[in-house]
Amino acid sequence: MTDTRRLYQQTADRVRQLIAKGDYQPGARLPAERELAQQLGVSRPSLREALIALEIDGTIEIRMGSGIYVLNTTRPSGNGRSLGESPSELMQARAVIESAIIVQAAATMTDETIAALRAILAAMADDITQGRKPIEQDRAFHLAIAESADNTLLAEIVTNLFDERHSPLSAGIRGHFETTDSWTAALTEHHAILAALEARDPLAAQAAMHTHLAASGRRWLET
Template identity: 40%
Template sequence: MTEPAADSRKLRQQIANLIAASIRDGRWATGERLPSERDLADDHRVSRPTIREAMIILEARGLVQARHGAGVYVTDAPRPEVSAPQLEVSAFELVEARRLVEGDACALAAAVMTDAQLDELTVILHDMAEEHDFGALADLADRRFHVAIAKASRNGVLVAMVENLWDLRYQPTRRDLLERAGRMRAQPLVNDHQEILDALKARDPTAARGAMREHLGRVIENLMAVAEADALQDARARIQARRSEVARRADV
């Protein structure tokens, strides 16, 4: 059950489309739990990581929702499918744009969000704390948290912008860099989000904007650390290659 790296993105999109078609054809009703990851992998003859990636795509489309400890369920409010342009942007540019857009969305949400929306964020944060790693379900909870804040702003343009920025995250190279940056964070992901939630609960737009920008600013710092580590590794490899060449020449 191997999948060539060059075809992995196309494959997970295909699997997501097949599962989406089954949902729309009524194979699973709204609120019904999807089969287990293992069963779906066997049904579609793909690996379990491919199924996890397909679930992320389906949640981004609004067709399913992951519930901690309970599996993945069909939702009742799928978003219209719109093909986003495949922009060539770096992971740094992506997070920088998120810091600008989501900072202001968070400030606006702090001024107008309801108690029910705050309760929803609390539940999502609990899911994130339970996962406390950078696996598929934790990633879904992270996205749900940020999109829920955008929705609480009651500005449809901001919601679309935040969702599109998150969709750009799933390009393989950017995703790999962001996951590596995530492993370098000094404090658990849930701590950053708790600070954001506290500012929202205080109904303080300035504090909410600051907490969101500080959170994403730390992501940028971690990306810079990853880039620095990669540059050092490349430099060491070049020096070692040069040393080997010099040694070979010295033996002539």
């Protein structure tokens, strides 16, 4: 029977099997991500998602700057339990959908929306300066662009995709890999999107949005 579970669930079970076989005892450090990904024949993003899932269920602990350590060798299989959508697939979906939406949004963009976007980015910059994670400002920026396309279904899709960032899996990845530097990079990319919208240049806006979301996915899953 074909395994229809998400790839990160399948990969997590393969790591569990390595642990269950006795290859790695409690307290042992797993191979580095790159080596383990090669061993399992999966991409680093898929492996990182699997490792976050294993950390959530208490099988391993990820210690930034130190390594990945086994905590428990008796954890059962995940039993198909989903911790949310794959963050790599989520960011790919957002790149496709939001890059298409912004073309339409650029054609209907008003001066009022441009001003609102500027205010959102100013608040985002303030959050970063104060050491706060500006996820609500990030959400407001992307949703304001989607809403300006004058299509409620498209705006709802963007909202649902963005809010998947609060799933256990995405939240676990954000907790480890979002930093002040990553948010500063995102803010710079947002300004590039806004500049293209101010110029009423739909192709430049599309390119800037795709560049931003692709870079966001890399910061989460490949750094």
